[in-house]
Amino acid sequence: MIEVLTPGPYATVQDLGRPGLAHLGVPCSGAADAPSLRLANRLVGNPEGLAAIELTFGAARLRFLDAAWVALAGAPLVSGADLGVPIWVPAGGELRLGPTAWGLRTYLAVRGGIAVEPVLGSRSTDSLSGLGPEPLRAGTLLPVGSPSGVISVDLAPPPGPRPAVLRVLPGPRDDWFAPGAMAALCGGTYTVSQDSNRVGVRLRGPELARVREGELPSEGMVTGAVQVPPSGQPIVFLADHPPTGGYPVIAVVRGADLPVAAQLRPGDEVRFTARPGR
Amino acid sequence: MIRAAGEHGLLVETGSLELSHRLDAALRAERPEGVVEIVPGPETVLVVAPGVDQARLLARVEELAGRERAKAAGGADEEQPLVTIPVVYDGADLDSVAALAGISADEVVARHTGRELVVGWLGFAPGFAYLTGLDPVLETPRLDTPRTSVPAGSVAVAGPYSAVYPSASPGGWRLLGRTATRVWDVTAEPPSLFRPGMRVRFEPA
Numbered sequence: 001m002i003e004v005l006t007p008g009p010y011a012t013v014q015d016l017g018r019p020g021l022a023h024l025g026v027p028c029s030g031a032a033d034a035p036s037l038r039l040a041n042r043l044v045g046n047p048e049g050l051a052a053i054e055l056t057f058g059a060a061r062l063r064f065l066d067a068a069w070v071a072l073a074g075a076p077l078v079s080g081a082d083l084g085v086p087i088w089v090p091a092g093g094e095l096r097l098g099p100t101a102w103g104l105r106t107y108l109a110v111r112g113g114i115a116v117e118p119v120l121g122s123r124s125t126d127s128l129s130g131l132g133p134e135p136l137r138a139g140t141l142l143p144v145g146s147p148s149g150v151i152s153v154d155l156a157p158p159p160g161p162r163p164a165v166l167r168v169l170p171g172p173r174d175d176w177f178a179p180g181a182m183a184a185l186c187g188g189t190y191t192v193s194q195d196s197n198r199v200g201v202r203l204r205g206p207e208l209a210r211v212r213e214g215e216l217p218s219e220g221m222v223t224g225a226v227q228v229p230p231s232g233q234p235i236v237f238l239a240d241h242p243p244t245g246g247y248p249v250i251a252v253v254r255g256a257d258l259p260v261a262a263q264l265r266p267g268d269e270v271r272f273t274a275r276p277g278r
Numbered sequence: 279m280i281r282a283a284g285e286h287g288l289l290v291e292t293g294s295l296e297l298s299h300r301l302d303a304a305l306r307a308e309r310p311e312g313v314v315e316i317v318p319g320p321e322t323v324l325v326v327a328p329g330v331d332q333a334r335l336l337a338r339v340e341e342l343a344g345r346e347r348a349k350a351a352g353g354a355d356e357e358q359p360l361v362t363i364p365v366v367y368d369g370a371d372l373d374s375v376a377a378l379a380g381i382s383a384d385e386v387v388a389r390h391t392g393r394e395l396v397v398g399w400l401g402f403a404p405g406f407a408y409l410t411g412l413d414p415v416l417e418t419p420r421l422d423t424p425r426t427s428v429p430a431g432s433v434a435v436a437g438p439y440s441a442v443y444p445s446a447s448p449g450g451w452r453l454l455g456r457t458a459t460r461v462w463d464v465t466a467e468p469p470s471l472f473r474p475g476m477r478v479r480f481e482p483a
Contacts (some may be wrong), residue, residue, distance in 0.1 A: 024405060217320040219320075221324075225283070
């Protein structure tokens with residue numbers, strides 16, 4: 001059992017979510033930066049999709065009632081624990097994790113996985129629909145599952161910060177926008193807004209003008225969709241995005257760059273490019 | 279027309295809900311390799327298949343869409359299951375819907391129960407189904423100020439749609455009544471009583 005002493009600004013349990021239920025109105029959810037969740041799990045010998053803790057801005061304190069192997073991946077912390085190595089925490093031990101040095105989301109995997117009750121096959125907190133466990137609070141007790149497999153990785157050097165450039169594929173509704181809107185999206189610099197969350201990264205920057213008014217008939221939305229509400233200010237959809245929506249999507253962020261989007265902090269600057277390379 | 283929705287998604291323009299449902303059923307029956315999500319909408323079907331050859335998937339989806347498009351159009355699909363929802367018509371907005379429609383509350387009930395509806399698509403919340411085919415006389419705008427909490431099982435209308443609130447949530451639809459039928463249960467398989475294409479009839483409880 002792990003006792004949450006302080007969760008930091010926002011922390012949830014996340015695995016790989018609930019894919020396959022979008023037609024029933026269920027968001028996929030799951031780790032916003034999935035490769036980091038997978039890496040943290042591999043470091044403690046877990047199957048990659050076990051549930052872990054997703055911290056936002058770090059700054060959490062956790063007490064381990066039982067001894068455990070843990071590992072962190074994603075955004076590095078200024079203090080408390082290193083990323084990319086299995087760490088042994090003795091029974092009664094406490095992890096005092098500092099704030100993030102860069103990036104937004106840090107994954108703490110525990111050997112055996114976080115074993116809260118699954119809902120629709122996943123232990124993820126879906127911040128949009130409310131499915132899954134409540135966000136962590138001081139006093140939350142998290143059960144840990146039985147370990148399987150062996151720890152076979154000693155060290156995975158954590159990647160440094162990647163440039164805040166999101167590669168996009170135009171469409172599916174780029175024809176709803178004025179000529180030059182794609183150029184505006186890819187030519188300017190956007191700033192990440194304070195009201196960004198697991199649903200999406202809200203951006204402020206060059207306005208993306210539409211040539212058609214009104215709403216689309218509701219249609220399926222993919223993770224990474226750059227949706228443009230009437231304000232003309234784009235939103236990049238993350239894990240908890242609604243499965244359907246009525247605002248046009250001008251472009252979609254490539255899958256390889258979703259972790260970059262998921263690590264953007266409010267105030268960060270980000271650019272888009274339609275070129276496939278870097 | 280089929281549009282790319284990122285590297286892993288295809289957005290098929292069907293132009294009609296009926297064709298969306300037929301393509302959804304065809305894709306679900308066949309489940310081309312790697313397909314994770316099939317999401318029908320009023321005029322589209324989104325197909326998401328990470329890590330597969332998109333050109334091959336596109337060719338297969340085009341083929342299925344062409345086949346379904348070629349079939350004769352014809353109202354509600356009688357092969358779809360019919361679910362009956364008993365309703366206690368005592369909703370807080372029954373009178374306002376009647377007033378807006380210029381008919382009596384009894385006639386609202388008669389018109390709401392008098393037609394077979396079709397589950398168009400789900401969205402807004404898990405298990406929230408947009409039921410299409412509502413008697414046009416019952417079309418009313420949403421409330422100006424949404425309620426902060428609408429109880430699960432509330433039967434409501436807004437615009438050209440009816441719905442049953444699957445769980446308690448904020449909501450701006452006009453409440454006609456309530457049902458004891460659970461339309462959303464995370465412990466059930468599938469968790470949603472409604473799925474796209476299904477036929478629905480309301481009846482007075």
